[in-house]
Amino acid sequence: MLFLLLSIVLIISAILVISAQNPVHSVFFLVLVFLTSAFSLFLLEIEFVSLLFVLVYVGAIAVLFLFVVMMLDIKVTKQEKDFMIYLPMGSFLGLIFFLEIFLTLQENFVPFLPLSGRELYINWLNCIDSLTNIKVLGQLLYTYYFPFFLIAGIVLLVAMVGAIVLTLNFTQKAKHQFVFRQILREKKNSIYLIK
């Protein structure tokens, strides 16, 4: 029931993201999408990922989106947007995404289509340990999947260096205030006669 309500809110706000005339409003609807998807993940007992959604997506990435919207200097779009231009590419990408989800469900969870050759699907309920989401992540991510974790660290490093190199103006140097030099300045080394 609650899940259904959240899904309805999610879908409506996702539609409003692309149909809102004001870009700032669409960013706010994007925040609403993130929040409702976090709630629905919480209902599916994926607590850590849902809290991560709130922390990273709502807390940081939405701010970046707002910055981008402000930098683009687009005011309210006057004319009706022609959505039909985006339809082929968008539906193609959506189709690929749904195919992926469908194949994952078909292979690993309850199959929609009758399986050929293979006997039965794995009943994952029997495999459930009484571990919480965050414990499972912690026990796998740092040992079994450690190369991916370290690669993620390198990706973050590259992102950081790239952002600095792209945005920073290297020609201007910041003016510093050297406190020790100010304190060491006395009457006898700062007052002198000029002929």
Next chain:
Amino acid sequence: MPSLFYEEYFPVWIALFVSIFLSIIIFTLSYILAIQNPDTEKLSSYECGFDPYEDARNTFDIRFYLVAILFIIFDLEAVFFFPWAISLSHITSWGFWTMIDFIIELALGFFYAWKIGALEWE
């Protein structure tokens, strides 16, 4: 399974409802009880000392964006700490040193940003 779930999160549920209810009460009471006497000066947006004359959306320094990006990166680093800290007694010393390597990778970027003065303003 659901019973455990509801037991665990029932206090959270109560807190959510109390906060929603309380915020609704505060808003409606302040709307009803306060004397509403609007005029143009009260309703216009207030800027100290002069008339508000510009749009809120201005061009601004790119460094705000840089600060936000650096915030995201260290935010993610902090997020990666939580499962590590929870399961530190189960993963071996291998897992411990993996995290140390991750911290070193990000510390390299941090020292780069520090050395080059990325967060300093003229």
